[in-house]
Amino acid sequence: MDHLGEFEQILLFSVIRLGGKAYGLAIREDIEERTGRVVSSGAIYTSLGRLQERGLVSSRVETPEEGRVGRPRKYYCLEPEGARALRAAWSRLQAAASGLSSKLNELAEG
Amino acid sequence: MDPDAPNAPSILRWLAELIVSGPDAGFVCADLEDGWIRDRLRGASTLRAAGRYLANTLSSAISLAWDRWRGLDVGASWPDIRLGLRLLRRQPGLTAVAVFALALGIPAGLIPAHLVQAFRTTLPFEEGERIVGVQNWDLEAAGPRLISFQDFELLRNELESFQGLGAYRSGRYNLVPEEGQAAPLRGARATASTFDILRVQPLLGRPLVAADEAPGAPDVVVLGYDAWRSRLGSDPDVVGRTVRIGRTLCEVVGVMPKGFEFPVNDDLWIPLQPPAPDHPQVEDLVQVFGRLGRDVTLDQADAEAATVGQRLASDAPSTHGHLRLQVVRFTALGQDIDITEQIGFALTHLVALLLLGVACGNVGILILARTAMRTSKMAVRAALGATRHRIVSQAFLEALVLSTVAACVGLALGHLVAGRIQAALGPGALPFWLEFGITARTAGPALVLAAGSAVIAGVVPALKATKGARVKVLGSAGCSGLCPTTKWPPSTARGAVPLPTQGEL
Numbered sequence: 001m002d003h004l005g006e007f008e009q010i011l012l013f014s015v016i017r018l019g020g021k022a023y024g025l026a027i028r029e030d031i032e033e034r035t036g037r038v039v040s041s042g043a044i045y046t047s048l049g050r051l052q053e054r055g056l057v058s059s060r061v062e063t064p065e066e067g068r069v070g071r072p073r074k075y076y077c078l079e080p081e082g083a084r085a086l087r088a089a090w091s092r093l094q095a096a097a098s099g100l101s102s103k104l105n106e107l108a109e110g
Numbered sequence: 111m112d113p114d115a116p117n118a119p120s121i122l123r124w125l126a127e128l129i130v131s132g133p134d135a136g137f138v139c140a141d142l143e144d145g146w147i148r149d150r151l152r153g154a155s156t157l158r159a160a161g162r163y164l165a166n167t168l169s170s171a172i173s174l175a176w177d178r179w180r181g182l183d184v185g186a187s188w189p190d191i192r193l194g195l196r197l198l199r200r201q202p203g204l205t206a207v208a209v210f211a212l213a214l215g216i217p218a219g220l221i222p223a224h225l226v227q228a229f230r231t232t233l234p235f236e237e238g239e240r241i242v243g244v245q246n247w248d249l250e251a252a253g254p255r256l257i258s259f260q261d262f263e264l265l266r267n268e269l270e271s272f273q274g275l276g277a278y279r280s281g282r283y284n285l286v287p288e289e290g291q292a293a294p295l296r297g298a299r300a301t302a303s304t305f306d307i308l309r310v311q312p313l314l315g316r317p318l319v320a321a322d323e324a325p326g327a328p329d330v331v332v333l334g335y336d337a338w339r340s341r342l343g344s345d346p347d348v349v350g351r352t353v354r355i356g357r358t359l360c361e362v363v364g365v366m367p368k369g370f371e372f373p374v375n376d377d378l379w380i381p382l383q384p385p386a387p388d389h390p391q392v393e394d395l396v397q398v399f400g401r402l403g404r405d406v407t408l409d410q411a412d413a414e415a416a417t418v419g420q421r422l423a424s425d426a427p428s429t430h431g432h433l434r435l436q437v438v439r440f441t442a443l444g445q446d447i448d449i450t451e452q453i454g455f456a457l458t459h460l461v462a463l464l465l466l467g468v469a470c471g472n473v474g475i476l477i478l479a480r481t482a483m484r485t486s487k488m489a490v491r492a493a494l495g496a497t498r499h500r501i502v503s504q505a506f507l508e509a510l511v512l513s514t515v516a517a518c519v520g521l522a523l524g525h526l527v528a529g530r531i532q533a534a535l536g537p538g539a540l541p542f543w544l545e546f547g548i549t550a551r552t553a554g555p556a557l558v559l560a561a562g563s564a565v566i567a568g569v570v571p572a573l574k575a576t577k578g579a580r581v582k583v584l585g586s587a588g589c590s591g592l593c594p595t596t597k598w599p600p601s602t603a604r605g606a607v608p609l610p611t612q613g614e615l
Contacts, residue, residue, distance in 0.1 A: 024141040025148070041141040042170025045134040046177040071140035
C-alpha cells in the first residue's frame with residue numbers, strides 16, 4: 001500500500017474537492033483557506049509530480065482559448081489508485097484516533 | 111483571469127522566470143501571475159501583493175531546486191543548507207565583504223560572454239534561428255559588402271537552400287500625416303517576401319505583396335506600431351488613409367504589431383522595386399537575407415552560396431573577382447570581426463575571469479580564516495565518525511550558499527545597470543533584437559561560476575584545514591598522539607573542545 005504523508009493527503013483532498021479545476025493556484029488557495037497553511041506553488045507541483053510518478057494522480061495541460069489572456073495551466077485529477085491510497089491513509093488515522101477524542105481534548109486543555 | 115487586471119511588475123516577473131526553473135517552472139510562473147492579479151482584484155495593496163508574489167517565488171524556487179537536488183543524491187541535506195544560511199547570519203561582516211566581492215566578480219567574469227551571447231542571439235520570430243543573411247566578403251578590403259539588386263534576383267532564382275530570399279535597404283524617411291508635422295523615421299524599402307520569410311502577420315490591414323513591387327504600382331506603405339501610435343493617433347481605420355513619405359503620397363495598407371522593427375529599428379516599410387535598366391548598379395545595393403529550407407544547415411547554404419559566387423567571379427572577374435559570397439547568421443550581417451579581434455576578445459574574457467579569480471581568492475582567505483576558527487569542531491566531527499569528504503562537502507555547501515546569494519545580487523545589479531545603459535542610449539540606438547538584460551541563458555553560467563567560486567573559496571580552505579586536523583587539535587586538547595575514532599574519550603571532548611551542533615554532524 002502506498003504511504004501518504006500529511007501534506008500529500010491534504011493535496012489529494014484538495015484535488016478531489018476542486019474536481020476538474022484542480023490546478024496550482026486553486027489548490028494553493030483551497031489549502032490556505034481550509035488549513036491556514038501557506039504553501040508555495042513549487043511545493044505543490046513537486047509533490048503532485050511525485051504522486052503522478054506513483055500513478056496516484058494524472059495531469060493534463062490546457063492552453064487558454066483563442067483570444068483569451070493567460071498562460072497554459074496544468075490540471076490534476078485523482079486516479080483510482082490514489083483514491084484507494086487516500087482512503088487507506090484516512091482509515092488508518094481514524095482507527096488510530098478511534099475513541100481518543102475526549103482524552104485528547106482533556107490532555108490538550110490541561 | 112480578468113484581461114483588464116494589472117499584470118505583475120516586470121521586475122518581479124523577470125525574477126520569477128530567472129530563479130524558478132524545472133519542468134513545471136512555466137506553470138509556477140503562471141500561478142504567480144494569476145495570484146498577483148487575484149490579490150490586486152481583491153483589493154490588496156501593490157506592496158502586499160508584491161510581498162506575497164516574492165515569498166511564493168522564493169519558496170517555489172527552493173522547492174523545485176530541492177526536488178531536483180534530492181534526485182541527484184549528492185549527499186547534501188537541507189540541514190547543511192540551513193547551516194550555511196545560519197553562518198551567513200552569524201558573521202554579517204564576512205558575509206557582506208564576501209557577497210560584495212563575488213557580486214562584483216561574478217558579473218565581471220560574465221560580461222564578455224554575455225555580450226557575445228547578446229550579439230549571437232537569433233531574431234525573435236518563429237524559427238528565428240533559420241533566418242540568415244547573405245553577403246559578399248571583399249577579399250581585398252577584408253570586409254563585408256552589400257549585394258547588387260541584379261545579383262539578388264539571380265540568387266533568388268538559383269539558391270535552393272532557402273525557403274525564401276528577401277532584400278531591403280534601410281534609410282530615414284519623413285512621415286507626414288494628413289494633419290500634422292513631419293517626423294523623421296527609420297524605415298526600409300523591402301521586398302514583399304520579407305513578411306513571408308519572417309512569418310509575422312500585420313496587426314491591421316495587410317503586409318506588402320508582390321504586386322506592390324511592380325513598376326507603376328500605386329505607392330503604399332506599411333507602418334510600424336510606434337509610428338501608428340505616435341503619428342496617427344492609433345487610428346483603427348488607418349488602412350486606406352494617405353500619408354506622405356518624403357514627397358510621395360502613399361496609401362497605408364497595414365500596421366505591424368508591437369515589437370516588429372525589422373531589420374534594425376525600422377518603423378515603416380515601402381516596396382523595394384527593381385531599379386530602372388539604366389540605373390547605375392552601385393546605387394542598387396541591398397542587404398539580402400532568407401529563411402533556410404527545412405533540414406538545411408547554415409554551412410550547407412554557405413557552401414552552395416560560395417559555389418554560385420565562384421561562378422559569378424569567373425563570369426565577371428572585374429566586378430566579382432575579389433568577392434566571396436557567404437551565408438552568415440542574420441545578427442552577424444555586416445560585421446567584419448577578424449581573427450585578431452577575436453583573439454583580443456578572448457584575452458579580455460580571460461582578464462575578466464582573472465578578476466573573478468582574484469575576488470574568489472580574497473573570499474577564500476576570509477573563509478579560510480573562518481574555517482581555521484572552526485578546526486576544533488571539525489576535529490570532533492571527524493572523531494565522531496564524519497568522513498573528510500563529508501566535512502569538505504559541507505564546507506562546499508556553505509560557500510555555495512554564499513556565492514549563490516552573491517551571484518543573485520550581482521545578476522540583479524547587472525540587470526539594473528544594463529537597463530539603465532539601454533535607457534540612456536535612447537530608443538532606436540540598438541537593433542530591436544539586441545537585449546542586454548540578464549536572461550536565463552546568462553543566469554545559468556552565473557550559477558556555474560558561483561559553483562566554481564564555491565570550490566575555490568570553500569573546498570580548498572576546507573581541504574587545507576582538515577588535513578591532519580584531528581591529530582593536531584585533539585592532541586592540543588589533551589589526547590596525546592593519534593586518537594582513533596573508536597577510542598574517543600567523551601570527558602576530553604566535554605572539557606576542551608566545543609561540540610558541533612546536530613546540524614553540523
